[in-house]
Amino acid sequence: MPLVIVGIGIIALLILIMGFKLNTFVSLIIVSFCVALLLGIPVGDIVKTIETGLGGTLGHLALIFGLGAMLGKLIADAGGAQRIAMTLVNKFGEKNIQWAVVVASFIIGVALFFEVGLVLLIPIVFAISRELKVSILHLGIPMTAALSVTHGFLPPHPGPTVIAGELGANIGEVLLYGFIIAIPTVILAGPVFAKIAKKIVPESFTKTGSIASLGEQKTFKLEETPSFGISVFTALLPVILMSIATIISLLQKTMGVADNHLLAAIRFIGDAGTSMLISLLVAVYTMGLARKIPIKDVMESCSTAISHIGMMLLIIGGGGAFKQVLIDGGVGDYVAAMFKGTTLSPILLAWIIAAILRISLGSATVAALTTTGLVMPMLGQTDVNLALVVLATGAGSLIASHVNDAGFWMFKEYFGLSMKETFATWTLLETLISVFGLGFILLLSLFV
Template identity: 75%
Template sequence: MPLLIVAIGIILLLILITGFKVNTFVSLIIVSFIVSLALGMPLGKIVTSIEGGLGGTLGHIALIFGLGAMLGRLIADAGGAQRIAMTLINKFGKKRIQWAVVVASFIVGIALFFEVGLVLLIPIVFSIAKELRASILHLGIPMAAALLATHSFLPPHPGPTVIAGEYGADIGLVLLYGIIVAIPTVIIAGPLYTKIAKKIVPVAFNKTGNIASLGEQKTLQLKETPGFGISVLTAMFPVLLMSISTIIDMIQKSVGFKDNTFEIVRLIGNPSTAMLISLVLAFFTMGIQRNIPIKEVMNSCTSSITAIGMM
């Protein structure tokens, strides 16, 4: 019976959000009250339980969300994401342009939240498609697939971060397994699916479209952006720190070292610590090293927080 009540609660939640367009946060609170009452929870404990769940979840994800959003915004505003995308596209060449978009979007997607990566990469995809006289969907579908896969499977993105916290899973392991799952997912849902879609709906690949709805885009000359290597390093740095910590932890357990042998590595590889160290690195690589005033760097950080407030 409790499982049935929870299932009904989830259905009600979906109806409120998708059917009645009620704000997600408000819907969750309403359904929490209804499910609590249906489960027979004492009236005096309902609010305490909801507050405890809310506080526990926020305590786990707030740092990772906040620091991750700041890191992504710094890389985007400095032109690091643009440099990564354009360099890979130029290196892969016209024949392998689709794979260039996949790799670039995957790297950018790790560092940037989905909506930021999408708005940043769509103009690049449009300009490349126009230059090469290729279909927008031919490049756009692989781009979206890569961004969605990183958003769905890889911390510090919201979904996998929250789920790892709720299940008490090691975020480093979630990241490693997420990459293993995400790579074939992107290949199937991106380039392979595009080939099938072209045969099923060929007319869709003749559409040109426009990006006027995105508004005015901030464009930088490639020479004004950070170098490719430092941009990739900054974007991937939290992944590297968390992965190293997880791999060493796995080796330690199999070899049988004492728990305190690699305490400093565990501290550095902790998701919150890794994100903080990566953000400080970004202050330097995306800001100070490029003679960008610290006030402007902090403005980028501040603007990024507005995107995760309701999340």
């Protein structure tokens, strides 16, 4: 019965969002109340459950998400992202242009959220395709593959950050293992898939696309932008700090070194919140003050970044509320009891549940959050690596983007594709990322 109620809730969510065009956050809260009543949560406890889910999720995420948005905005507004992209294009040359786009998108994708990275990179991709007379999709597929993989697997992006917080996984480990999985996944789903897609839907590679909807883009002369080294260092600084702390912690465990003040300080600096704050302060200098940009303008960029993520934060909070309702309503325990004694790996189970929810709901973040509520009670029964469960949930939540996902429509409109062509390129691309990601996670689970 609990799973039937969850199914009714998901269908209701789809009807509210797609049928009645209701705001996603409002829809999530309405469904959370209704599902809580159906699951038999006492009326007096329902509001408390929703507040706990919303507050608990945002409490962990808001700091990292907010600082990350500011960091990305500073790099974009200073021209750092444009410098990274154009320098790599010039270094790789015309013959290896796809690889230049992949590397640039990966670096920028670590620092910027998916939608921001897409809006920032698409005009650059259009300009390169015009100059070199190559198909925009030839460059667009590798670009979106890199952005999507970083979005699904690497903190400080909302999905992996939220799931890690909910499951109590070490965020540094998620980042380290995420990189190991992300690199081969990007190669296969990017440049390799682009060649296959050209054979599946050759006509889509003749489309010219349109970015008129993006409005006027801020462009820079290359000499006006920060240097390549400084731009890359600023974009990747949170990753560097978190990775160093994780590697040192892993070495400490392996070698049995006693804890001391130095190791505690390294862990503190490598904490996601601390490393994001340090990186933002560095960006204020490297992307602002060092380039003689007044502090008022730098802070204006930060304020704009926060205003743009307000609704996304609420939607993530709404997903957290729905997840808490499933936990307090006993759905997670019911799923755990169903699979008690099963030989199915929690990694595979997390991926399957996230994939089903992603196809149903469209939102990768909501699918991932709901999955954590269902698989959390199971994890106490196994010694599975929590970082890998986080990554498997992230991989499942990327699968088969279609008409209920905003990314589907963005890709379709920017690249000027038909529905059939969008399914054969974008939807297939997201599915490949999800499946390859799972494959590499299962492979990694044999060693860690």
